[in-house]
Amino acid sequence: MKKRMQAVVLSLLLCGSMVQVQAQTQGQTQTQAQDPVIAAIVKEANENSQLEALAHELLDGIGPRLVGTPEMQKAHDWAVAKYKSWGIEARNDKWGEWRGWQRGVTHVDMVHPRVQSLEATQLAWSPSTKSKGVTGEVIMLPDVQDSVAFQKWLPNVKGKIVLISMPQPTGRPDYNWEEFATKESLEKMKKERDAQTEAWSERMKKTGYNARTLPGALEQAGAAAVVTSNWSRGFGVNKIFGAYTKKVPSIDMALEDYGMLYRLAESGQKPQIRIQAESKHQKNAPTFNTIAEIKGTEKPDEYVILSAHFDSWDGGTGATDNGTGTIVMMEAMRILKKLYPNPKRTILVGHWGSEEQGLNGSRAFVADNPKIVEKTQAVFNQDNGTGRVANISGQGFLHSYDFLGRWLSAAPREITSSIETSFPGFPGGGGSDHASFVAAGAPAFMLSSLSWSYGNYTWHTNRDTYDKIVFDDVRSNAILVAILAYQASEDPEFANRERIKLPVDPRTGEQRTWPALREPTRKGGLD
Known part of the structure; x- marks a missing residue:
């Protein structure tokens, strides 16, 4: 009561x-x-x-x-x-x-099986390439049985450029599908995308790494570069965050070009790309x-x-x-x-x-x-x-x-x-x-x-x-x-700071508490 x-x-x-x-x-x-x-x-x-x-x-x-x-x-x-x-x-x-750090020029081209300039940019704080850039065969993450099998596979990345994001099944945002697709086609697309997303999550999990730790492991194993595609569910948009590598470049590539490279690699055509990423690490x-x-x-x-x-x-x-x-x-x-x-x-x-x-x-x-x-x-x-x-x-x-x-x-x-x-x-x-x-x-x-x-x-x-x-x-x-x-x-009055009594969290059954003061990070990104 x-x-x-x-x-x-x-x-x-x-x-x-x-x-x-x-x-x-x-x-x-x-x-x-x-x-x-x-x-x-x-x-x-x-x-x-x-x-x-x-x-x-x-x-x-x-x-x-x-x-x-x-x-x-x-x-x-x-x-x-x-x-x-x-x-x-x-x-x-x-x-x-x-x-x-200071961003420089990013230029990425596919050089095999044909020549095409690609839409990509280096991630924040990414290491740079040498003046001539880096060229390598593009490979994708394998679907291994477990982390032990992945460790056995890791030497295969030496000198390669590794794709580590899920290829999207569609480059059209949902609102575009909802406007033009039949109800059956829309439902089919979403069902297949959900299944693919779940399968990719499981593939990543079986490596023993996550999105933050995997780039470092690939770098240590000799990869020439790491490529992501962080699609933002709209035409032409990707989210661009920071790199997790320290020696080799990390780039994010547009959905369209990323998907093309993934399909070429998957079909055994051994695509190659050249990455020029000019950035400067500063004091x-x-x-x-x-x-x-x-x-x-x-x-x-x-x-x-x-x-x-x-x-x-x-x-x-x-x-x-x-x-x-x-x-x-x-x-x-x-x-x-x-x-x-x-x-x-x-x-x-x-x-x-x-x-x-x-x-x-x-x-x-x-x-x-x-x-x-x-x-x-x-x-x-x-x-x-x-x-x-x-x-x-x-x-x-x-x-x-x-x-x-x-x-x-x-x-x-x-x-x-x-x-x-x-x-x-x-x-x-x-x-x-x-x-x-x-x-x-x-x-x-x-x-x-x-x-x-x-x-x-x-x-x-x-x-x-x-x-x-x-x-x-x-x-x-x-x-x-x-x-x-x-x-x-x-206002003649000073604002009243009295706080409400926070309710019980229904998920935990515990009393909610006022957010705690947190210290800032005063030395960021420093080794």
């Missing part, structure tokens, strides 16, 4: 919070009209937007921002200079160091967070934090992960400095480094700045694509429906009408940088965006580029962030 009553109370809280937010939003047009700062924010964002210019300079000019690369350092320096040009104090805060690089501040006038030691990770993988240019979040926060800060130059609380923006390797930049900031975190009114984080904000959770803070709902109600209806809220919600344990602050007990909120096929087409892929940005949606987000920061700064 007690558990039932708790469930009823929680349900009433959720319903009540939604009603409150709805009631607040009914009067928001009037609130906006009465507040000249909000009206000016909307006008500035719509009539003098700098988003396109910022995106071009960052994404086209500097490019991807892999931690440990010169491009990452260029981006940090560019952001500091940009903030200073707007009259905003900015700095790069060092928090660690990372394996130094360890310092890692930074770029921090900018508009100092508060009445409560300078209390903070409103705007948050977005600055680093990216480097298959594309990191446009929607997280170039969009980056330029939203920069544009919001530019607008606030111009129209709200003397905030009550300090407004701080953090552009975090090495989020992709485990939220390292934001975790380092939380660890190194406990006084700031203790006095943080709110954190607004964005990190998932180009779409307008569509979801906000209260992250398990019991009274988040009160203060966050109040701040949201000040924004124009056209900005907030499509936003779904979940109060009080549950604390985020990972996924993006808000989780670093949530673990420390600071009210931190993920401004989750509409998908725009983010998971398939741009998240960590070779197609995460400028042309995928939907600037109307990004502009809407900049307006929202600027208004939220303004409202949080002006």
